Amino acid sequence: MATPTPSEQLSLSFGENFLEHHAGQIIDDPRYAIVELVANAWDAGAGNVEIKWPDKIGDTILIHDDGLGMTKEEFSFRWGKLNYNRIALQGRNVEFPKGRSGRQRTAFGKNGIGRHAMFCFCNEYIVETHKDGQKTRARVIKTPKGDFPYSVEILENQTSKTSTMHGTTISGVANKNISLSQNTILKVVGSKFIADPEFVLSINSIKVDFEELEQESDITEINIENVGIVKVKRFEGENNRTTQHQGVAWWVNRRLVGTPSWENVSGRLIDGRNAIAKRYVYIVEADILKPFVKADWSGFHASPELNNVLKKVYDHINEDLITLLTASRTERKNDAFSANKDLIKTLPAHIRQDISEIIDEFQKDCPTFGVNELESTVKVLANMEKSRSGYSLLEKLAQLKANDLDSLNAILDEWSISDIKKIMNELQWRLDLINKLEPLVNNSNADELHDLQPLFERGLWIFGPEFESLSFTSNRTLATIVKKYFGNAALESPGRRPDFVVVPDSSIGVYSRDGYDDEHNVSGIDCVVIVELKRGGFKLGYQEKDQAKNYAREIRKAGHVDKSTKIICYVLGSSIDSEGDVADPGYEGHTSIIPRRYSSVLKQAHARTFNLLSKIEWAHKSISNLEEQNNLFAQ
Incomplete structure (x- = not known):
């Protein structure tokens, strides 16, 4: 008879990067981390929070609040547990320090994960907290693996019967994730806590100003x-x-x-x-x-x-x-349709409209549906409809002539279908932009001009190969600065596009590309491109160039870009007088002012598309609101 094996208690330990999986973005993304650190102060009943943000690796990062603080026992309990039920132990409402007549404030945190946010910036930090006459200092060190994911060492614990100090200071030597600019932090943190004007934030002694945020x-x-x-x-x-x-x-x-x-x-x-x-x-x-x-x-x-x-x-x-929901749902729906356009574009228009309406209902009933879920839903619905309609590749091949079949076979020997589609999609977009530009050269109707400006979000390639990157996007914040420059002269942007500036004789778009530091983190704005489209028949002169310089000055003065940020201003008109026919490539250091004739821009656009419009017949497809779907699928 076999002898039973005695039971054995296994010892457990934590694997590498446990905290990264446990806390997620809170210790990976500096934007989340800084918000969590401020939220901890909010939950402590603070009225004032001071952040010292480091300039470089090796500098100190510090967060100080005048909240309730913690006794040694409270600190040991909270930092001694990986997860604790904050709501069960402390309630949903925030407790304020004695003597502060705080009204009701709902706590931000739930399970204490926000305590780990400091690990986003350093592997070791110091906590100093005051409450009820007690002063407690402790060192918290992240451990890569072992029995615990971090260790806590009490460095000091003093009691004074006369002390009325309260609040907490967390500090450490930053060794990562400090690429965010001070302006970015002011905006990120300020926008999260702007709802309560009595909660005062400052970063490097600069107070988060409601008036500044109000501008946006x-x-x-x-x-x-x-x-x-x-x-x-x-x-x-x-x-x-x-x-x-x-x-x-x-x-x-x-x-x-x-x-x-x-x-x-x-x-x-x-x-x-x-x-x-x-x-x-x-x-x-x-x-x-x-x-x-x-x-x-x-x-x-x-x-x-x-x-x-x-x-x-x-x-x-x-x-x-x-209005916001409609725009958001339309954008996500278009993304889902675009991801399936190869599958769905052959379906009849009324079937595409039916699928579109079904997706609209899905988004209303299931607001948590992401783009991936919508893409899958569109794919399923399209496959169901396609199997019923009987459209097939064989039908198209049967209509081809013998020479066309030989040409198609030769093409497929050298190119994949996906590569052909990528090239044709890009070419169609570029040729479509040229077609829309052509009528504007001598047309004084400004309405068409404003409709054209959104196309430059993907049309900067016209100005040169350095703008081929898709990383240039419309920048609403910088456009708002330009709009304020015009004051009451600025008009309401058609189509509810606040990222464009509209004035009686022109339309202005502001586009930007992010810059990155050595750790590949976003460090600010690397390049700004301003495109001003003057109405058809407009002659550019020295005054128009000078006005473009003012746009650049206002953007730099607002502090949203660094001194090294390139600002390139293209001013487009039908003609240029002798005073304005000279570009300023190095105006005020990193600012360039470049006036261009529409005719020159068109010639350059034709050259960059190999003059295909003169070599092939291009049937420009009209766009309407089912038509919005045709714009996505007829490619």
């Missing part, structure tokens, strides 16, 4: 009869992990009333799972509602006057959200 907001004034004017400001930030600090925030005398939320008087404005809900916050400045504010600022007292204001404001926000 969309502002609407609502005149409510017999009550007064309410300002609604929409701010866009980067996607949050949650909607904790997003939604509608009501301000009275620059103080937050209640908690930001997407809830309104009749339900929910938007599903919180939607990406839009995690990106935007609306600030409603309603000083006229001061008489209705509750004593603890937790909300408003109900009244008919208040209900009238709420209805007007929420109706406006709801309409704005519908």
